[in-house]
Amino acid sequence: MIDLYFAPTPNGLKARLFMEEAQLPHRLMPVALGKGEQFKPDFLAISPNNKIPAIVDHEPAGGGEPITLFESGAIMLYLAEKTGRLIPQDIHGRAEVLQWLFWQMAGLGPMAGQIGHFNVYAPEKVPYAIDRYTRETHRLYGVLDQRLADRTFIAGDFSIADIACYPWIVPHEAHGQNLNDFPNLKRWFDTIATRPATLRTYDGVENVYAPRQQAISEEERRVLFGQGARP
Incomplete structure (x- = not known):
């Protein structure tokens, strides 16, 4: 277990x-x-x-x-x-999956997370940060769109590369992105969204990047975003 x-x-x-x-x-x-x-x-x-x-x-x-x-x-x-x-068992397929897994970890996740933060959680609008992270997230969406131009999934068969990337595309509206601008990415996204495992995973799940009717409290903000190094 x-x-x-x-x-x-x-x-x-x-x-x-x-x-x-x-x-x-x-x-x-x-x-x-x-x-x-x-x-x-x-x-x-x-x-x-x-x-x-x-x-x-x-x-x-x-x-x-x-x-x-x-x-x-x-x-x-x-x-x-x-x-x-x-994950593929052959060395070439494994290498292909791993590079896209690390691409998500090093690029898509951090950049999308930053624009999600500045669009949804920041106490005031910071135009430079919003422009910077919106543009970089747009570039990364474009990289993925181009990758998917001639294939169903990111690296051969459905793999951990797709699993890693999909949840970071779900909040695309909070990222300031329109999936209609990325037709290959949108096709991939719609395909994964209908998989039974995806439906089970997202059943009843709150969208943490959804626009909020009420601002988070100062205590929540301190807990989530105000931590420094622990002694």
Whole structure:
């Protein structure tokens, strides 16, 4: 059994989507980020970066002590290797998937996360930041659109590369992007949106980047965005 420490952010949804696609038995362990549960000592023992997702695999391959992992990319690579699912076994296919997994981790996620923050959570509009991150996210959407011009999925068959990217395209409106500007990306997005595992993953899930009727409290803002290094 695997414990999945989860909140409905794009990174959390990546890990949950893998579990559903691979039909991997797991326990969902909700982490209330706005209440600061990510700073509790028992969670920090699993995820020292105080971020979700994180997992505890109580039955690692070969037996032995439970394995704990944080960082969504590391989690998906670990689970793909554990299950033999959603990653090619040949060296060329594996390399292709891995480069797009790391592209998401290093580019799409951070840039889309920044524009999501400045569009939805920032207490005041910062025009330079909004322009900067909107443009860079637009460029990255374009990279993915071009990649998908002659293929159904990002790297051959459906894989962890697609699972990594999809939850970061879901909040495209909060990113200031129109999917109609990216026809190949939109076709890919619509294809994944109808997969049974995707429907199960997103059933009842709150969109954390949706426009808010009421601003978050100052305490929530401090917990979510005001942390420095811990002594």
